[in-house]
Every structure is written in structure tokens, then in C-alpha cells.
Amino acid sequence: MVKRVFITYCIDVDACAGWINTRNGSVANASDVSRGVFGANVGVDRLLKFFDDNGGIKATWFMPSHTILSFPDQMAKVRDGGHEIGLHGYTHEAVSKLTEDQERKVMAKSIEVYKDFTGKYPKGWVAPAWEVSPKSMQILEEFGIEYDHSLCHHDCQPYWAPDVADTVIYTDYSQDPDTWMVPMQQHKVTKVVEIPGSWNIDDWPPMQFSIRNPGTHGFVNPRDIQQQWEDQFTFMYREYETFAFSISIHPQVSGRSNIMLMHERFIEFLKGHEGVEFVTAATICDEYV
Template identity: 50%
Template sequence: SPPPSLTYPAIPAKRHVPLSNSSTNTTSKPLSCEFIRIELADGMTLADMESSPSTPAHTIESFPEQLAKVKEAGHEIGLHGYTHEHISGLSATQQRDVLAKSIDVLTSFTGLKPKGYTAPAWDTSKELIPLLEEFGIIYDHSFMHHDLQPYFAPDGRHSWVETDVKKEASSWMKPMTKIKPSEIVEIPANWHVDDWPPLQPMPGRAGTHGFISTHELEKLWLEQFDYAYEEYDTFIFPMSIHPQVSGKPHVIKMHERIIEYINKHEGVEWMPLGDMATEFLEGRIAGVEIEGGVDN
């Protein structure tokens, strides 16, 4: 599995705020961290801009001086497991213990209780959303029910169907029950705007590459952005950036081009994930309702 790392989702939202028969558009504020130094056309760097680095608690405890720079720059540090463990392999008790420990570490380090959670490797479980509710977390960034819109994450306890091949097939050949929304805001994840699979070499692991042209990847990402901008009045574009991947010279240049392209579009705003959840809760981003399942 990937080593413990920071992830940097940047979320642009298109919106129009009417002011006396005109509109105003907030200046873009992209993803940032001390580890990636990207110079933009206006002289601003990513280190000057807000982001939401989801950070394993082990990383914070092991590298407090380095993470202090991220904290002091005002970035929203989110939950990301303890050692980047995959939670689908943990028991419910282990998941609760890891979440409680991680919240304690982040709260002690930042002075604020974390607002959000990102599952390591976006590996989820049916216990995740109920646990986040139990611990008072506001948003999650791990599920992929929609590519471009926030929503209230389904409560997996009521709809999750497990295929246990050790049991009779009749025990798991049944439809999922009606989806019930939780109180957790989902800021959706999206593998197609994540830097890790296409740009990080991992020999022997399927789904990773590492040697594709950044110009081809840039085209893939921007075509998705163009579609969203054309089709939606409000949307989110959840790019996930790892410093050990996007900190490489050729990838830095790609991000410079992507950010400058996006910034040319009227109504685009960059913000931390916590602010994005607030925008949805207060009705400024429409979002969607996740439907599915049947009544039993």
C-alpha cells in the first residue's frame, strides 16, 4: 500500500452571487502545501493558498516540525487514519479506536477538532459513516456516488450487501435495502482526478503507472472540468494531490497549467473541503440526493 502521505484536494466551485443586477466572483484560492512550490502567473504560489491536507496521525506524531508549517499556514488538516491503514480489513472496534486516536492527535496538534475524514486509499466500510456521525465529524471525502456534486452520504449499515462466499449463496443473493441518508456531507472522491494512479510507479501493483505524459493527463483532467463547467451551475472538482507525486518537476509544471486554465473561468472559487461542506449545508451548492435500494 502507499506510504503514509498527505493528500491535497482542491475544490473549485462555480457559483454566481447576484449584486444589484450583476455578479461577483471570488478570487480563486487553490490547493497548497510547503512541499509543492508552484509559481502562478499572478506571482502567487500554492504555499500562499488554502487547502485540506488529509494527514495520517502517525505522520503528525512523527514529523511535527514539518506539519507545523502546514498548520501555521492556516490549512485545514483532516483525518486520514493512523498509519494509512485500509479500514475494510479492520474490525468495527479497531476502526473506532483508530478514529478516536486520530481525532485526539489532530485536535491536540491543531487546537481544533477536525471537521472531515478521508479514508486511506479511499477504502471504506459499512461502519465508517455511522462512526463519523458518532464522533461528530461533518464531512467525508471517500465515496464516489457522484463525480461532481456533494450529497449526504448513505448510512451503509442499512444498505450494504456483503458477498460471503463461505456461506450459502442464498444468504447474500438479495437486493440492497432502501438507501437512507446520514448527516455526513460527502465531498466525493474521484480516481480520474487523482495524481497517484497515473503518475506514481508501484511495481507489481495494478492500476498504477508512473510514466505517462503529463500533457495527456492534463487533457483528461481539463476535459472533465470543461464538461462540469458547461453542464452545471454549481459543482465541485475534487483533484487529489500527493506531494511525493505532484512534487516532481514535470508534474509541477502540469499543475501550473491546470490552475491557470481553471482560473480563467468566471465564477470559479477554490476552497478547503470544510468550507465546501458548509456551502452545501447552507444551500449555495445544490448537490444531489443519492437514491437506490428497495423496501423490504
């Protein structure tokens, strides 16, 4: 049987949004904000050229509304280049920290900005920092969003995203243990297709240093990361006849010179496998449905 492998580059164009949304109300550091400007301007241009140089690959670019409105000319290059654009919140807010009303308001505003910018209705969404709320899948379903790219129930097979709102009882040490010693309940399935992501195939944690975020590194050799990504792909290629391999990157990270070279090497590795197709996340969603 001939293998069929869907590879999608999922690009989070956080630009300045992720830096100004500090979560604790502190003032954003101007140097960090400048990283976002680099990503929106230099990183985006380099990645667009990279995709063009590799046969005109069409990728999926998840854009916070803040990025679209702050860098309209740069984001128009992505749109006019025929790439898919997906939702990524308004200002990279932590969805898990929002109330349900706040989450709905952000979703409505994000869709409004998207429609004004693209002239279409959005098909997909990824939660900023992959932090969903218990209500996120319900909200996506209600707003007519067809796919999500935030959950990790599988690492290479799309599936129907579960509604996890009432499936877990969280441990509350202030209460008697009998109140929280309860197994997980059966998930309800939504009509939202999940295109799984993985922190293990993401450029941010290992290659973006932030003095204010201990979860990042920034000084990892890209060749080591390339080997890890290749190993994951090799296992999936051996074990599955058909699978989806999503690569999560950020222009302010992957747009750097040494990491661009890593992508050049990695894409040659991927293209060396029979059955590989470079597609958008929307294409994977349509294939699954």
C-alpha cells in the first residue's frame, strides 16, 4: 500500500501580541516587543521565501487579530500568497484564564477581524500557547469553526475533538477527599476536527530564550532539534500508512538565520520520503471529514 503523509507547517504569527500580554499585568519589555516586530517583518518574509523556494508550499498561518491589525501589509503578503490563515485569539490571551463570556467575546471579535481581512469565514483555530478552557470546544462548535489545533490526544492522527467541560473533577485540597476521588468521565465528541499538535515539534520552547520565562531555552543546537523531529517522523512513517505531521513554528524563532538553515535541511529530509504531501491544516480537516 502506498503511504499518504500529510505534512503541514502551522505558523503562529504572534508578533508582539504574546509579549504585551504578560498575564500578570506587568509592563511589557521593549526588547521583547522588538522580537515580535522582527517576527512580523523579517521572519515572515524569510518563511514566505522558504515556502516559495520549495515548490510553492502553502502553509497555515495562525494570526492573533492584534497581529493582523498591527502589521496589515505584512499579513497581506501571507493572504495574497494563497496561504491559509487561521484564528489565534486577539492578543494571544491565555484562554484558560478567561471567563466563558470573555472567551466568547474574544472569539466573536477575532472572527470579525478575520472576515474583514480575508473576506471569508475562518475554518480553524489554535489556542494561544495551546491553553484551552473546559468550554473551548463547545464554543468552537457553536461558532462554526471546523477544526482545532490545540489538543494532544494523539500525535499524528486527526480525530473528533472531545468536549471535556464536565469530564474531570479537579483535586481540591480544601475539601474532603471523597469529593474529588472520582475517575474521569466519558468524553462527549464534538463536530470539531482535531489536528493534533505537539510541544515536541515546536520551535519555541527549545530555541526562543526569554529571561522572564523559565520554560524556554534558546541556546539549543538546531541540529539536535532537527534530529528529534526527524526521529519522530521516522517512527510515524514506519508505523502508519496514513498520518498527519504538523510542524509548529513562529516567525520570530524560525526566521532566525541558523534555524532557517535547519528548516532547509529538514524539508529535504521530509521530501525524501514517498507519499509525502505538503498541505494546509484545512486540507487535513477536509480529508478527515
